[in-house]
Amino acid sequence: MENNKFMQFLESFLLPLADALNNNRYLTALRDGFMVALPLIIFGSIFVVIANLPFLDRVISPEAYTAYQNALGPASAATLSIMGMFVIIGIGYKLTAHYGQEAIYGGVVALAAFLILTPQVLEDVPGVIPTSALGAQGMFLGIFTAFLSAELNRFFIERGWTIKMPAGVPAAVSKSFSALIPITLTLSIFLLIRVLFSFTSFETMQAFIFTIIQQPLTILGSGLPATIIIVLLTQVFWFFGLHGQIIINSVFDPIWFxxxxxxxxxxxAGEVLPNIVTKxxxxxFLVGMGGTGMTLAVIVLIFAIGKSRQLKELGKLGAPAGVFNVNEPIIFGLPIIMNPLIIIPWMLAPVVVTLITYYSMAAGLVPRPAGIIVPWTTPPILNGFLATGNAWQGGVLQAVNMLVVMVIWWPFLRILDKNYYDTEQEEA
Structure with missing residues (x-):
C-alpha cells in the first residue's frame, strides 16, 4: 500500500513536469537545433580520431606526423570548433518553423544577430572573430540570441510590418522583400544591445552571458552530485514511460557540449583534459552500453540465467538492437515501465556505474573523455575506446561496468524470470 502511494506521488509530480518539458517550444527547438548540427559534429569527431591514431607518432617522423595532423585539422576546425554556429542556425530555423513562418530566414537572422553581439577582435586585431566565440564559449549567447531573434522576427511579421509585392513577382523575390523589414528591425535591436553593453563593465553581451550564466551552470553541470541527480531523473522518467533521455538532453545538452x-x-593541444563529466x-559510459539503463548487460544476463520462454524470446529480439544501443524492445518487453519488480536495479545500476566511471577517471585509471563525439549507435567497448581518444582503458571500463550492472540485476531478474516460468508452467 505504501509503495502504491509513493508511486502515485511520483506519477502526479513527474508526469506533468515531463509533459511541460516535452511540449515546451523552446526546449524542442533547442533539442532539434542540436540535431541539425549533429552530423557535422560527428564528421569533425571522426577526423579527430583519425588524426590521433594510437602509436602513429612513433611509426612516422615528427615532421610527417605534424604534416599529417595539419592536413586533417580543417575537418574539425570547420565543424567541431564552430559548432555553436550550426546550433544557432538550427534553433532559429526550427523555432521559426514552429510558428509556420519562412524557416530559413529564422536561421540566418539568428546567426546574423549572434555575430552582431560577438566580439570581432582578436589580440587587438579588429575584424577577426575568434573561433572560441563561435564554439563552446559562445554557445549560451547563441541559444538566447536564436530564441530572441525568432520571437522578434515573428512579432514584426504578425504585426504586418512587411513589404507586399504585386502579383506576378517571383515567389523567391516576394519572400525576400517580405522579410526585409522584420529582419532589419530585429537586427537593429541586436545592434542597439551591442552598443548599450559597450558602456558596461562587461563590454560585450557575450562576456555578460559567460560570466553570469554560462560559467556557473557549466561548473554545476560538471559536478558529480548534479550528474547523479540527472541520471536518476532520466531513469524515473523512463520508468513512467517517458523518453527520459530526450527530456534531460533538451535541458543539459548546452552544458555538456x-x-x-x-x-x-x-x-x-596535448594538455590535461579539464572535465570528467561531458556529453x-x-x-x-551510461547510454552507450545498450541504451538508457545499460540494458545490454540485462540481455546478456537473460541468455545466461533465463529459463522462461518469454525472457528467452525477448533476449533474442532485443540483442541485435541492444548491441547498437537501441533498447526499446527491453524497456517495453521486459517490461521496465511501471514494473515495481525492477525499479531498484533500474535506478541503482546507473548511479553505481556513474560513481565507478567518475572516480576511475578522477584517479587517472581511465583517460577522461577526449571531446570526440562518438555516434550513439556505436557498440560498447569500441564506443569507450573512441570516446577516450583511442585509449584501451575506455573499452575495459565499459566491460567492467557491464559486469557491475549484471551483478546488480541478477537477483531481480531471477525473480522476474521465475514468475514468468511458473506462469508458463501453469498455463501448459
Whole structure:
C-alpha cells in the first residue's frame, strides 16, 4: 500500500513536469537545433580520431606526423570548433518553423544577430572573430540570441510590418522583400544591445552571458552530485514511460557540449583534459552500453540465467538492437515501465556505474573523455575506446561496468524470470 502511494506521488509530480518539458517550444527547438548540427559534429569527431591514431607518432617522423595532423585539422576546425554556429542556425530555423513562418530566414537572422553581439577582435586585431566565440564559449549567447531573434522576427511579421509585392513577382523575390523589414528591425535591436553593453563593465553581451550564466551552470553541470541527480531523473522518467533521455538532453545538452568542447581543445593541444563529466561521459559510459539503463548487460544476463520462454524470446529480439544501443524492445518487453519488480536495479545500476566511471577517471585509471563525439549507435567497448581518444582503458571500463550492472540485476531478474516460468508452467 505504501509503495502504491509513493508511486502515485511520483506519477502526479513527474508526469506533468515531463509533459511541460516535452511540449515546451523552446526546449524542442533547442533539442532539434542540436540535431541539425549533429552530423557535422560527428564528421569533425571522426577526423579527430583519425588524426590521433594510437602509436602513429612513433611509426612516422615528427615532421610527417605534424604534416599529417595539419592536413586533417580543417575537418574539425570547420565543424567541431564552430559548432555553436550550426546550433544557432538550427534553433532559429526550427523555432521559426514552429510558428509556420519562412524557416530559413529564422536561421540566418539568428546567426546574423549572434555575430552582431560577438566580439570581432582578436589580440587587438579588429575584424577577426575568434573561433572560441563561435564554439563552446559562445554557445549560451547563441541559444538566447536564436530564441530572441525568432520571437522578434515573428512579432514584426504578425504585426504586418512587411513589404507586399504585386502579383506576378517571383515567389523567391516576394519572400525576400517580405522579410526585409522584420529582419532589419530585429537586427537593429541586436545592434542597439551591442552598443548599450559597450558602456558596461562587461563590454560585450557575450562576456555578460559567460560570466553570469554560462560559467556557473557549466561548473554545476560538471559536478558529480548534479550528474547523479540527472541520471536518476532520466531513469524515473523512463520508468513512467517517458523518453527520459530526450527530456534531460533538451535541458543539459548546452552544458555538456560546452564541457565536451573544452576537453577537445585540450586534447588537440596535448594538455590535461579539464572535465570528467561531458556529453560523451553520459552518452558513452551510461547510454552507450545498450541504451538508457545499460540494458545490454540485462540481455546478456537473460541468455545466461533465463529459463522462461518469454525472457528467452525477448533476449533474442532485443540483442541485435541492444548491441547498437537501441533498447526499446527491453524497456517495453521486459517490461521496465511501471514494473515495481525492477525499479531498484533500474535506478541503482546507473548511479553505481556513474560513481565507478567518475572516480576511475578522477584517479587517472581511465583517460577522461577526449571531446570526440562518438555516434550513439556505436557498440560498447569500441564506443569507450573512441570516446577516450583511442585509449584501451575506455573499452575495459565499459566491460567492467557491464559486469557491475549484471551483478546488480541478477537477483531481480531471477525473480522476474521465475514468475514468468511458473506462469508458463501453469498455463501448459
Amino acid at each position: 560546452t564541457l565536451n568542447d573544452q576537453n577537445l581543445v585540450a586534447f588537440q 560523451q561521459f553520459i552518452d558513452s
